[in-house]
Amino acid sequence: MTKIELPSYLEQSDAVRDRFERLKKRPVILEVENLYKEFDTPTGKVTALKDINFKTYKREFVCVIGPSGCGKSTLVRTLAGLETQSSGRVLLDGKEVQGPGPDRGMVFQGYTLFPWLTVKKNVMFGLQMTGHSRVTAEEEAFQWIDLVGLSKFANSYPHQLSGGMKQRVAIARALANQPRILLMDEPFGALDAQTRAKMQAYLMEIWKNIDITIVFITHDLDEAIYLADRILVLKAHPGEVQEVIEVPVPQPRNPDQFLSPEFLATKKRLEDLIHPPKKEDAEEDRINMVRMVPVDDEVESVF
Amino acid sequence: MKQSKWFSVRTELTQKQVVTLSVMSFIIPLLLWSLISYVPFIWHPKMEISEPGAVSYFNKGMLIDKEDFYREVDNLEGTGKPLPKGDPANPVYLPAPHEVAAAFYKAFTTPPKRQEEKWLHESLWDSIQVIFWGFFLSSLVGVPLGILAGTYSVASKLYEPFIEFFRYLPAPAFGALAVAILGIHDAPKIAIIFIGTFFQQVLVISNTTRRLDPSLLEAALTLGAKNVTLLFRVVVPGIITNVYKDLRILLGWAWTYLIVAELIGTSSGITWFITQQARYKNFDNVFAAIIIIGIIGLTTDILLAKLGKRLFRWEKNNAATA
Structure with a gap:
């Protein structure tokens, strides 16, 4: 096998470097300071998040990635206010936030549409909660539904929609409230590969055109690189920020970039961070396989 | 099409099977009831007297235990007096389906x-x-x-x-x-x-x-x-x-x-x-x-x-x- 020579993921083209310089001059939307989260379990205290610090700038797209159990879900749920941190602060526009609120929209992996409401009423829900009258809420809802291309389904119930469509409704519902930040917890994790690619394209399109800052949790490396300006890499036990990667792939993104050297270099780096070459495999990860095919079998070896 | 299966774990039945089974769930108890009511040699512990014969306390239409009936018959056997006659019957508390069906109308x-x-x-x-x-x-x-x-x-x-x-x-x-x-x-x-x-x-x-x-x-x-x-x-x-x-x-x-x-x-x-x-x-x-x-x-x-x-x-x- 020929080894492909990849550039360093730290190498940025002038355009990309220039863009990051400008990005970091934008106002800070979300700031996380010394965030700790501990859980009490029967076997003692478990630290899920340890000393998390980061900033997201206006209209930035940040992906959070890490091995399973690194607390990325806990992090985003804490940002949403659905979990309370043990210590540390979450600042939105410089003001500390406590508890959930409509200023931080959230999209869950499990869609969480209200099954008893039609698509239109689902999108209207948040608007009505935040003080819109029925009429204005309905008008706004239609705009958002149109924006995600589901006008024809405005009066359908969630169970009549496909997974991708449901998630588009969930995104429209979260955006309708015009939150300062959109938190997405593995939103495309339950979708098949094709729908997922389509949803990523949709999301990029939405992000480009709307004043929204996105924090996006995923465990899919390609997804993270394809979508993110910067990637926050967490490591597990306890969940700590391992590295913040500035993705050197130029914007705007397109699927052709999946094989570009910058993309692959970033992916290589993420692989190393998330699946570091281990000296010895953990006992429970090993399987005890022995050859169970007769030596004189028609197919002697699969290779 | 594959042959429809009646017994496979947690599998939906066809509409036809569902209807058949639902009807059967009512038919089966009704059949049992009819069987007990209309087949004389199944259960029927009583005799309904059709002719009292020479037994003084027998009346027409009376229900009497089979045991008592046959004892009276045995007693009269050989005396030349008329023997009582009767048909096997169920106790009064188990009416036959057609009687209950009639009662539906009658009761109202x-x-x-x-x-x-x-x-x-x-x-x-x-x-x-x-x-x-x-x-x-x-x-x-x-x-x-x-x-x-x-x-x-x-x-x-x-x-x-x-x-x-x-x-x-x-x-x-x-x-x-x-x-x-x-x-x-x-x-x-x-x-x-x-x-x-x-x-x-x-x-x-x-x-x-x-x-x-x-x-x-x-x-x-x-x-x-x-x-x-x-x-x-x-x-x-x-x-x-x-x-x-x-x-x-x-x-x-x-x-x-x-x-x-x-x-x-x-x-x-x-x-x-x-x-x-x-x-x-x-x-x-x-x-x-x-x-x-x-x-x-x-x-x-x-x-x-x-x-x-x-x-x-x-x-x-x-x-x-x-």
Whole structure:
């Protein structure tokens, strides 16, 4: 096998470097300071998040990635206010936030549409909660539904929609409230590969055109690189920020970039961070396989 | 197409199979009943006298134990006196299907024996009213309490332990008390149905409420919903189909308390009709009345299921209507 020579993921083209310089001059939307989260379990205290610090700038797209159990879900749920941190602060526009609120929209992996409401009423829900009258809420809802291309389904119930469509409704519902930040917890994790690619394209399109800052949790490396300006890499036990990667792939993104050297270099780096070459495999990860095919079998070896 | 299988684990049957099986579920007991009623050598422990012969105490149409019948026959054998004749018969308390079928018509068309007594349909209407009020009052209080207990730990801890205790007290045990407090007419009967339903209801509904997907609540929170709106806009609509289903099951329980309730104070309703007819040994009428209760129960349930399908159009699997 020929080894492909990849550039360093730290190498940025002038355009990309220039863009990051400008990005970091934008106002800070979300700031996380010394965030700790501990859980009490029967076997003692478990630290899920340890000393998390980061900033997201206006209209930035940040992906959070890490091995399973690194607390990325806990992090985003804490940002949403659905979990309370043990210590540390979450600042939105410089003001500390406590508890959930409509200023931080959230999209869950499990869609969480209200099954008893039609698509239109689902999108209207948040608007009505935040003080819109029925009429204005309905008008706004239609705009958002149109924006995600589901006008024809405005009066359908969630169970009549496909997974991708449901998630588009969930995104429209979260955006309708015009939150300062959109938190997405593995939103495309339950979708098949094709729908997922389509949803990523949709999301990029939405992000480009709307004043929204996105924090996006995923465990899919390609997804993270394809979508993110910067990637926050967490490591597990306890969940700590391992590295913040500035993705050197130029914007705007397109699927052709999946094989570009910058993309692959970033992916290589993420692989190393998330699946570091281990000296010895953990006992429970090993399987005890022995050859169970007769030596004189028609197919002697699969290779 | 693959041959349809009757026995495979958790697999849906075809529509045709479902209909066949549902009809069979009624046909099979009816067949058993017919078998016992119409085949003379199955059971039939009695003899119905067709000719008394020389036995002084035998009358035409009398039912007598087979053992006694044959003893009398043996006694008369050889004396030259006329022998009694009879046909095997079932006891009076097991009428044949056709007799019960006839009683259905007869029970509604026969005037009551005494003037002040009620017709069957009047008795039935009394019973339905007692059930309705007992169940309605219970639900009026029980459903909100259940939802509150399932939503707020404060409510749950405040009254659920007591209700857990109270539900073990058998409702009929409060009969005498209910009469002492509420008099002898419908009020104590309604009270018994209330007691029989209410405590189970609170616990069942609170459990149903707890089963609401918590992520729906979280989603609502991130959309700006707060306490009370959360309760009315998410919790209540989120569980309503399951509550409806619970109520359908609980209504069935309420019927089981009806007979006991109606024996309290002045006997009334369908229970009065049944005991009265049993006293007259009109067991065909008794069976007819019991079957009518079943028919009313099943019909109500089917109607409620249909209604549920209309009300809860968002339900994919129609949990409320299954």
